[in-house]
Each structure stands twice: as structure tokens, then as C-alpha cells.
Amino acid sequence: MSSKGNSVPEITRSLGAEDAARVRRVLEGGIKIPPQPRVLDEMRRMMNRQEYDVRRLARTIQQDPGLSAMLFKVVGNAAYRQHQPFETIEQILHAVGVKQTFNLVQAIALIDAGTPTADKRIYEAFWSRSQAVGQLAMLVAEERVAVCNIFADQAYLAGIFHACGVPLLLQRFSSYGMELRLATPGHWVDWREEDRKFNTDHAVVGYLVARHWCLPGFICDAIRHQHALADLGDHEARSMVAILALAIDIHARDQRIPNPEWDEVRNVLLPELGLDEESLPEFIDVVLERFNHATHV
Template sequence: MALDEALLATLSGDESKGIGRLLEKGVTLPPQPRVLQELQEKLANGAADVRVYARLLAHDPGLVAMLFKVVRNASYRRFQPFESVEHILQAIGLQQTVNLVRAIVLVSAVPAKHNRKAFEAFWARSHAVSELAMLIAAERVAVCNIFPDQACMAGLFHDCGVPVLMQRFPTYCKDMRLDEPGRWPDLAEEDRRFEADHCVIGYLVGKHWKLPDFICDAIRFHHDIARLENHAARTMVAILQLAIHLHHLDLHFPDPEWAAVHAEVLDELGMGEDTLPELIDVVLERHHAAANL
């Protein structure tokens, strides 16, 4: 997928050159599935009849099944049980449902070319982080003004540069040692080996898929919260970092990044060290309950 000049202009000179070299090596951005394009066109044209959106979604039974799975998340518990796609659209809202669809269809847009097991492990991790981020957003929405559908998008997209690089470079998993439990790409090592990191690639995917600017910025800087000013992107990164931390806790993996960012994360979410344990207990309990449905 060719990148337009306006998109490249959002990057620094060094990043733009690096992306250019990656494109020359055959790295491609995943295209938006047709169903998503049609849903976005309906939204842009002001269509308000939920039956129109439900008919479009009905063309993809697999997508509908995944949508029902996502809305079982406890962050939507006040609307449950959902009896139909129309019910989801009416209860959650058109824009919010399309946001969930954006996140869901990303998985099928980046098919595995090598090492299917690694791809499956990646998406399992992304789904878990996404679900945890939704729960955190629901708990802190009055303070943070970030909604579950937005957290779902950010959770599934925040590391989407990883499968894009995995798809192009057969040795990526081995080079980044992703077969080690709890291991995740080191940005400096990525840059040295591939001349770009997964955060920048993910940012470009988000821009190409027309995600809100603050979510694209959160994808780009989700390992560097200090780079962000006090706005929605910073809050989203705080939610993502806490969701990642809870995922590591849940699997009993070390989280070397947490010590450096936890003070900024808690401050951004309006929390203190004394209130964090209760939130962790509530979110993980609801996360486990949803997994057993």
C-alpha cells in the first residue's frame, strides 16, 4: 500500500526515510476490508437507520460473531444481554459499534505468512490487552473521558506494527526473541535491524485506517508517555500501559516497563498507589468472568 505525501509528512525526517526504505523492501500496510469502508461511508453520509448497518454486518457472519463476543465485555454490562445486531447498534451507538468493528477486522487484515503460532499468540495478547483496556476505561470514564470502544481500538491497534513486520520479515520473531515468555520487541533493536519500529508502523496503519488522531498518537508513543502533553493521547497511553501491566500480572510475567512509567500512569488516571490494588482486583475479576462466558 503506497503512502501519500501528507501521511509521510507527519513523521520526522529520519522516520520518513526509514519508512521509505521499508516500503522498498516490500513492507505493506493492511487494506481496510470492504465492510468497514461501507460502514464508514454510511456514517459519513449521516445514515441513522440501524437496520442499514445491521444488513451490512450480516454479510459477514464471522464478524458478527466476534462483535457479540466483544460486547460481552463487562464494560457493557448495563446493556446486556444483547439480542441482535440492531440491539448492539441501538445500545452502544453507531460510531461506537463501527469503532469496535474497526478493531475486530484488523485481525483478518493481517494474515499470517510465516509462523502461524506466533501470529496466534500475538493476537491472543492483543485481545487480552484490549479487553483489559476496555474495563479500565469503563471504570475511569468519569475522570478520563475515554470510552470502552476507543480503548478497544487502541488495545488491538497499539502493537499492530508487530504483525506487519512479522509478515514481511520471516526472521522477525527470532531476531526479537518473541518466543520467550513475556518478551516484547526492543525499540532500539528493531530500529537497528529493520530501520523502523513497530510503534511508527502501527501509527501509519492507524492513520491509513482513519482512526482518531489521539489514538494514532497513542499508538505511536505507547512506550513513551513522557513525550505526550496533557491530552487524550496521553490518557489513552496510560490506560494501555495499565492494561499491559495487568496482563503481565495475570500471566505472572515480569513487566520491566512498569517501574519507569507507573507514577505518570497513575497521575494521568487520577489514581494513587493506595487505590490501584482495588482497581486491579475489580478489572481482573471481570476479565476472568468474561472469559468464562
């Protein structure tokens, strides 16, 4: 692992003994955490020094044309409809905010840093799903910000990173994609099956990546506990996990694929987001309408 960001010993100390052992086993297998691009390193140094010069930050982002283009695409999402249209990076920084833009850049940078697997279909399906969940989480958060105090950029960051352990496990285990049937359209990782067959899970590995990329602690925790909402209690990450779980379910509904975890979490998730069974269908319709509008403009 690169020396930048959190070290492996520091990260594993923050985990329980079982999770720490799982992370060590995966890393010993030769997995390489994707490095952060130079633009992100430069932005983080400026943020740490509290240098919020919008012109300088904009010039830094513009060093990476692909990242800049994707940033315009993301802020074209309906969650930022009150600020549009954007014509320059400086306008984005002014309207969205420096810290919020930095969160968006982190999420976009992970997409660019991903390493294609032997089966490009799996890789493309993975990132398509991650970006959709990120966009949906952003919209859910924007709709429920008064209840959850989670902001759109934070939810997008969590949505993009929530399954980022999957590509690393594809690298580590040659049979991972085949055994979990990831090349099958509409099929996604069953974390229980993943744990049974490989003695690890993408949530633990994703937590490791998130810590290494210096994401906010509650987002790292949400990635780690994304399948444990019912057991979280009064945890700082609880609302973020609920937003992720609902975004994943909305994505499943939109794709007309099953989501076996929904029935396990709905009774905990709905009150956490200030929703109920009666208001849920209309809420989902609103989110999907905004999502489909943003992805087709």
C-alpha cells in the first residue's frame, strides 16, 4: 500500500479482531489499494492548509480533463438543480462549495482509478451500478436532508465507494466473479455467500479503501456496516447506511431485479429516514423521476 493516507496498522487497529484478520489476509494475497491521483493529493494538501482559493482549486481540477468532464456530469444531477447551469469549474466551487466539490472529486477519482478485471463485463456492470447507486443516494439525501442531516455530496461519496471492495476481491480471487455469478445480468454480490466462500466480504475491504483515501469517518463506517443497519443502534453512520440501503433498493426496483435484503431492513430504515409504508411509493417515484431525468439529459 502507498505511504499516503492511513497506514495498514493504523486502519486495522480501528477494526475488530475478526475484521482486522480478514483485511490482513486479503492484503497478504497481493491486493493493491488503488492510488489517489495527483490532482486529489494536491487538493487535499490545499484543504488541509485551509487554502480555499477558488481560482487555484479550479486550475488544479482542470489539470485532469477526464475528471473535470465527469464533475460537470455529476453536478448536472437534479440534486443540484437550483444552481444550474454550470459553465466553469469556478462556478461549481462557488455554488456547491469547496468541501462538497472535494467530496465529489474524490468519488469521481475512484472511478478513474479502478483496475479493469479480466472480464470487462463484470467491471463495466460494477461501475454502472456504483454510479447509479451514488446518484440515487445523492437524491435520497437531498430529499431527506432535514431529517438525516446528510448532504448530497456525502451520500454520493458513500454510494460510489460502498462496493469498492469488489474489484479488489476480483483481483485477489480468480474464481470470485464466476462463483458469485457477477457476469450474469442483474445479479449482484450476496455478502453471506461471499463470506462463506472467501472468508471475507467487500464491506470490510471497501472500508480499508475508504480509510486509505481519507474519507470522513462516518462514511467509512457506513461502508463497513452497510449490511448491518438493524444492528447499528445509535451509531453515527446509521442515517448514511439507511440512505445507502434505500438507494440500493430503488436501483433494484428500477432494474426489476430482486433485493433480498430489503425485507430485513425496511422496518428500521423507514423511521430512520422519516418515511412510512404509505409515503414510500410516492417518495420512490419522485426520486426515480429525478434520477431518470438527470441521466437522460
